Amino acid sequence: MDGTTPGQRAALDHVLAVVDGSWLAGVLVLRGSVTMPAWVGDRARPPGDIDWMVRPMEFVSRDDLDPYPYVSKVDPVRHWPEVAHGVRCEIWESEDLDTGGHRPRVPPEGLRWISDTDADGYELSRPHNALLEQLTSRPETGDGVRLHPDKAERDGSWGYTEYAEGSGVRIHIPWQSRSGESGSVQVDFAYDERLPEPPVLTAVPRAAGQRPLGLWTASRELSLAWKLHWLHADQAATGSSAAKDLYDAVQLAEIQGIRLPCSLRRTLTVTPDDILTWTIAGGGGDAGPLLVRLAEAVRSMSAR
Incomplete structure (x- = not known):
């Protein structure tokens, strides 16, 4: 799995902390790799980006x-x-x-x-712009990594259109450390996408022994349902799925006692036998054992 440098992780954690300390924490729902350590601990792969869903504003x-x-x-x-x-x-x-x-x-x-x-x-709520404004006031982490929101690149045409209806915005925020290391943090905002079940308040771990942040996130059950859906959709669209998504799905499916509620199970069309036929791209190894583990975990959940 891809690694994350200390500078990259510091920048990523800083973005989460800025959201946690502002009104944005009430309108953004976190999902993806950043939430995985909350569910599976050290088995989670290093997070590579930040993925938010924007709650619709009541108006x-x-x-x-x-x-x-x-x-x-x-x-x-x-x-x-x-x-x-x-x-x-x-x-x-x-x-x-x-x-x-x-x-x-x-x-x-x-x-x-x-x-x-x-x-x-009327643009009632555009949290991606608000986040950049917040980072302008708080650009530097506690360990010397400085973000440059004024140089952020926006892609307003981005969206999970292959998986769900709705628009989105992707921004890349450059950062640089005192040692000269540099990079960018990718932050995705999904607008107008339906949340199938209410979010949960989760203690999201951070690196370097920092205290967890209490943020609204997708539940572990919804995270698993999404992973299975994305894996299956990729097979249908391109003939292969990403190794990182397979790895995440296995970790979530093997959580002791996890069970998808009926509201999520009826949206899935994938079967354990389907999983065994999948082609997995990337990862640098044999995906067969992971496919077997995922198929067995899904079969076990279906029997509960």
Whole structure:
């Protein structure tokens, strides 16, 4: 399996820490190789990149024809004193602010409500941009690795289109250490992709004895279901699957007591016999034993 240099791992862990310390932790769900140590410990291969799913933002635009209570000012529901209370009240008295029991919701100063007319095409949440802004404020790790978010490369056409519907953004963030080592961290953001089951709060391990980070992640069961789906999809599309995905699937499938719920099992079409026929690319060795182990683990899960 591919290795990860100390500088690369430090940069990767720093990105996770920046997310953990910001509002992004509430809208991003982590999946992929970074989560594997939480499930299988030292058997996990070194993580190579960071893969986020973006939770959809709950949003209802204001109705332009009937905006109340989301009004820009209290004027529409104010009871002018000379009308509501008669001539005994002056317009500069406290009654001037009376709303007659109505409770309008005025936006915070300097902001405005988003209406129907400007909601179309409005980018409500683009965490990949927010992450780069956060890294601009916190570019350096504790051990001398500095990230350069201003030089990040964005690929807005990226996405897991071969596996699922939805758009995505891939960014490469350059980094450099004091010793002269350099590289880049790949961070993927999957937008509009459905999460088949709720995320779980996971203690995600980091290198060099640093404390784990509490982040929302895909569960180990969902991670396994995805791996099996991706392996099977690659076989159908290209005739081979990646050795790293096979390795991850074996580690997840052999977790003691793991069992896919019915909601995930019914989405899988792969059988143990199918697994034994797969062609595996890369890895530098015989994939046969791993295929046998995966087939046996899947067969065992099906019997539970």
